[in-house]
Amino acid sequence: MKQILILGGGTGGTLVANRLRRLLSPGEAEVTVVDQDDQHVYQPGLLFVPFGRADPDEITRPRHRQLRAGIGFRRAGIERVDLGSATVVLDDGAALGYDVLVVATGARLIPEETEGLDAGGWPDRVHTFYTPAGAVSLRDALAGFEGGRIAVNVVDMPIKCPVAPLEFCFLADWYFHERKIRDRVELTYVTPLDSAFTKPVASRTLGGLLADKGVGLVTEFNTGSVDTAGRPGRLVSWDGREVPFDLAVVIPLHGGAEYVTRSPGLGDELGFITVDPHTLQSAAAPNVFAIGDATGVPASKAGSVTHFEGEVLVENVVRFLGGRPLDASFDGHANCFIETGFGKALLIDFNYDTEPVTGHYPGAVGLPLLKQSRLNHLGKLMFQSFYWHGLLPGRDIPGIGSAMPERGKRGLAATRAHTTTTTTTAAGGNGAS
Amino acid sequence: MPNVTYAGQAVSVGDGGFFTDPGQWTEEMAPEIAMAEGIDQLTDRHWQVIKFMRHEYEEKGTGPTVRVLGKTSGVSIKELYQLFPKGPAKIAAKVAGIPKPRGCI
Numbered sequence: 001m002k003q004i005l006i007l008g009g010g011t012g013g014t015l016v017a018n019r020l021r022r023l024l025s026p027g028e029a030e031v032t033v034v035d036q037d038d039q040h041v042y043q044p045g046l047l048f049v050p051f052g053r054a055d056p057d058e059i060t061r062p063r064h065r066q067l068r069a070g071i072g073f074r075r076a077g078i079e080r081v082d083l084g085s086a087t088v089v090l091d092d093g094a095a096l097g098y099d100v101l102v103v104a105t106g107a108r109l110i111p112e113e114t115e116g117l118d119a120g121g122w123p124d125r126v127h128t129f130y131t132p133a134g135a136v137s138l139r140d141a142l143a144g145f146e147g148g149r150i151a152v153n154v155v156d157m158p159i160k161c162p163v164a165p166l167e168f169c170f171l172a173d174w175y176f177h178e179r180k181i182r183d184r185v186e187l188t189y190v191t192p193l194d195s196a197f198t199k200p201v202a203s204r205t206l207g208g209l210l211a212d213k214g215v216g217l218v219t220e221f222n223t224g225s226v227d228t229a230g231r232p233g234r235l236v237s238w239d240g241r242e243v244p245f246d247l248a249v250v251i252p253l254h255g256g257a258e259y260v261t262r263s264p265g266l267g268d269e270l271g272f273i274t275v276d277p278h279t280l281q282s283a284a285a286p287n288v289f290a291i292g293d294a295t296g297v298p299a300s301k302a303g304s305v306t307h308f309e310g311e312v313l314v315e316n317v318v319r320f321l322g323g324r325p326l327d328a329s330f331d332g333h334a335n336c337f338i339e340t341g342f343g344k345a346l347l348i349d350f351n352y353d354t355e356p357v358t359g360h361y362p363g364a365v366g367l368p369l370l371k372q373s374r375l376n377h378l379g380k381l382m383f384q385s386f387y388w389h390g391l392l393p394g395r396d397i398p399g400i401g402s403a404m405p406e407r408g409k410r411g412l413a414a415t416r417a418h419t420t421t422t423t424t425t426a427a428g429g430n431g432a433s
Numbered sequence: 434m435p436n437v438t439y440a441g442q443a444v445s446v447g448d449g450g451f452f453t454d455p456g457q458w459t460e461e462m463a464p465e466i467a468m469a470e471g472i473d474q475l476t477d478r479h480w481q482v483i484k485f486m487r488h489e490y491e492e493k494g495t496g497p498t499v500r501v502l503g504k505t506s507g508v509s510i511k512e513l514y515q516l517f518p519k520g521p522a523k524i525a526a527k528v529a530g531i532p533k534p535r536g537c538i
Binding site for chain 2: 113156157220222224238239253268269270298
């Protein structure tokens, strides 16, 4: 009887547990999921909370209820992983041995890395929508906002869902239009990148949308501190530039789970797990795999990436247990709906080697790519139901495999030249400064 | 691929003036590259960062981000900006003769 231990009961941990449980008989393997709490948040829904379009209760369900029968759920914090003895020590002192470990504990926010922010609480006039509590406090702050400067600031890359801060700007534009005070609100997007987004073709489209909606853009801004001592507050960059604000929406630095930094050899400097980008096997130990936001692979930290990784990772866990060579087919496929406000959305689809282009997805007849449409907005809304009932249980989407489709796309070949194939496992951080 | 000459040696550089072949770099070239970036004098602290960049590139195949530099090079982010005011990760990579740090995702 093999022991498969999965750390984290979020998107990646849940879908991997469910797929493995279906593939392996109860006599072959025990599958156990460990998480510190029992609240599974549909994280894409957080974006809508500040605008009163979703409530945290509607996007949260018990973690254990998303797991198939025959999967163990252990509620405990993780103290550390000992790769040498293949054990995980929990915060209640228990030690769990494993034959295969899957790290799926996602990314955590580290506001305390930025002067003026700290883990205990957010200062007055500074909010984030990357946690349920933060999204609710931002909703209240927006409701009472009658005009002034709003700065939306990404402190550093990588972050979860790198398009979400842009979507926030688009939705804020719409929100203040609806409230008929858009002319009294100055919106500015402040990013460490040298343009609106990480990939050139999509960056032009998204940068154009910011301009169309009257959202200011400040680039190559590496936030050193958030100063709320005076009015207005100020974002101050390491190189001494300032952006004033009456309300700041800050996406803080991200890192891997804390126990990773207490587990020698498991992660990189930021606590992300170093894995082979095509097999998802750890560089430190062959019986360790990682999925989703927890990894350091150079792909977006997004649910779609996690979903596509899941197929390859599950196959590789089974192959590893059977002593067979691993499948190195994960291509970095990401697929994201980008809400643009006024009931429309864009869709982008890309992988390690190609950037998002125009055309249709997943084939010539399909959703329009890199173009605003009502259909994409409906796709984004419908996805929530698929998340709970299809993705987490480990069902495939009909017609959509894990590898990125190329049919239906325009100018794809040209983008390959601009994008470097990456086979090392950098933290996905930018080098923008 | 454009060629430029540092310390009397022709080297290949790519987009933004970053070395495409780190093997062509020698320590003698660093002061000249730094000068072009507005750094008149390379101190021991500059060299600590430059050597760290070379080491990281050899280990990982890409230059570190400023965040990782601040955590692991022994030089704080604040001091990194004093040493390389136009952006530590990019400028230190250029002076250290390694390719442009990989774009983020």
